[in-house]
Amino acid sequence: MRHGNLFVISGPSGAGKGTLVARLVREVPDAWVSMSVTTRAPREGEVDGVHYRFASSEEFQQLVACDGLLEWATYGGNCYGTPRATVEEHIARGDQVILEIDVQGGFQVREKFPAAHLVFIEPPSLDVLEARLRGRGTESDEAIATRMETARVELSRKMEYDIRLVNDDLDEAVRALVGYVNEQAEKIRG
Numbered sequence: 001m002r003h004g005n006l007f008v009i010s011g012p013s014g015a016g017k018g019t020l021v022a023r024l025v026r027e028v029p030d031a032w033v034s035m036s037v038t039t040r041a042p043r044e045g046e047v048d049g050v051h052y053r054f055a056s057s058e059e060f061q062q063l064v065a066c067d068g069l070l071e072w073a074t075y076g077g078n079c080y081g082t083p084r085a086t087v088e089e090h091i092a093r094g095d096q097v098i099l100e101i102d103v104q105g106g107f108q109v110r111e112k113f114p115a116a117h118l119v120f121i122e123p124p125s126l127d128v129l130e131a132r133l134r135g136r137g138t139e140s141d142e143a144i145a146t147r148m149e150t151a152r153v154e155l156s157r158k159m160e161y162d163i164r165l166v167n168d169d170l171d172e173a174v175r176a177l178v179g180y181v182n183e184q185a186e187k188i189r190g
């Protein structure tokens with residue numbers, strides 16, 4: 001059986017994980033990005049089955065109860081989780097499986113898959129992070145304040161990750177992330 005790699009892409013909300021992962025999948029043909037389940041309400045423009053699988057709290061709890069999630073966490077008062085079955089299928093198929101998840105989830109994945117590669121995406125500074133969150137325009141002032149508090153906690157764990165990438169110049173950060181993923185993929189192929 002072929003075996004792929006599992007990559008966890010974590011870091012504070014607004015650091016640019018989604019932006020980087022969207023660029024990564026254009027450059028790494030066997031990259032596959034897991035779709036998370038969340039109880040968060042969709043933002044304007046977000047589509048169920050495209051950006052997230054949006055679920056009720058009851059549906060989410062059923063997934064937890066039947067061990068359907070590889071990891072899950074509560075973030076900003078909502079639950080987020082990674083469906084287990086599709087991730088396992090894509091690893092077995094030999095894909096480079098990408099999870100874009102928070103830091104709590106990242107460490108749960110490491111417990112279950114010690115071979116997972118943990119990548120921490122860092123903003124150039126807290127001021128830049130806040131400006132990006134404000135610029136994105138998806139969160140209320142109160143939610144931004146909560147996300148900034150969480151960011152401080154998440155940043156305090158960055159040294160526990162396998163690699164840290166500062167997302168300042170976007171093209172440079174994409175190059176570093178694509179380079180890391182390709183390097184790990186080569187190791188398993190070789």
Ligand SMILES: Nc1ncnc2c1ncn2[C@@H]1O[C@H](COP(=O)(O)OP(=O)(O)OP(=O)(O)O)[C@@H](O)[C@H]1O
Pocket residue numbers: 011012013014015016017018019020132133135136167168169170173
């Ligand atoms: N290198 C960069 N330079 C300037 N702006 C950036 C850069 N990377 C991302 N951004 C912008 O910052 C904002 C946050 O990026 P993004 O949504 O990708 O963050 P995220 O880490 O995925 O957040 P979340 O965890 O909330 O999903 C977006 O408006 C994005 O366009």
Ligand SMILES: Nc1nc2c(ncn2[C@@H]2O[C@H](COP(=O)(O)O)[C@@H](O)[C@H]2O)c(=O)[nH]1
Pocket residue numbers: 011012013017036037040071072073075080081082100101102103104105106
């Ligand atoms: N532990 C998990 N965290 C996840 C998952 N999917 C997304 N996330 C993280 O949640 C926060 C907030 O996301 P947002 O879409 O509301 O901005 C962010 O850090 C995401 O990376 C998941 O399946 N598990």
